[in-house]
Amino acid sequence: MRVERLSRDKIRFFLSLDDLMDRGIEKEDMWRDIPKVHELFNDMMDQAYQELGFEISGPVAVEVFALPAQGMVVVVTRGRTPSPSDLDELDGDEMYELEVTLEESDQVIFQFNDFEDLVQAAKSLSALIREGGRVYAYRGQYFLVLDTEMELKTLQQGIAVLSEYGEASTITEHVLEEYGKTIWEKDGISGILHYFS
Structure with missing residues (x-):
């Protein structure tokens, strides 16, 4: 799994088919709301923080591009940073909300x-x-x-x-x-x- 910064609020991951297989995830699973995919996303965000200092909270847009026979590109864009009063209202599990779009590359x-x-x-x-x-x-x-x-x-x-x-x-x-x-x-x-x- 490789990560690179595209801008201050946008990063891109490249997930090979081996990265997905190691986690027991099929390409089609990325379209489903299952624990393995949530765990993968959390691992991606940990790597983004460790390598790039990229933190997320609040709304996040996630674009997933399936590359034929290669893997996937995942672009994560962070929205506005929530104010302290917004954070008071959130549980620990709700630190970010996702808006996911999926596209197949031709x-x-x-x-x-x-x-x-x-x-x-x-x-x-x-x-x-x-x-x-x-x-x-x-x-x-x-x-x-x-x-x-x-x-x-x-x-x-x-x-x-x-x-x-x-x-x-x-x-x-x-x-x-x-x-x-x-x-x-x-x-x-x-x-x-x-x-x-």
Whole structure:
């Protein structure tokens, strides 16, 4: 489980499928109000406090984005800080209230430390997926964005191949478009194969 600060009142967690499995939680459980999910959220908030000094009380918005075959991204945004009189009225169990929204991502985004890793990933991926993909450079790394409109088996095999060369990214394509540099805005895989094979 990784956590990063997005702003003063917003943090983002990346939960891998292994993080969920270790706690006996299925992806579908995140949609349910069960003790295991509450325990996971409390563990996340403990980690956020220890690593970032991020404390919550009062209203909290939680956005959960399911990433195909990778895990989940959880964005936590804290609302207003309650006044001391508000705190007097709360029990210990009611220190925060949650507003949860859930979304399924239709993209897989992988990041690579250098361009050569991306080239090798594209070459290995070409047996499964020869077309599609968008490529960005951002903060000294390279990103491959794939839409998930393909057979699940092909998608899972593609993710396994990409994992050998890079790692799943929690950065959204909107951030890459806005702040990164677009290298291939379409057919990135075939572009890489054309120029670097």
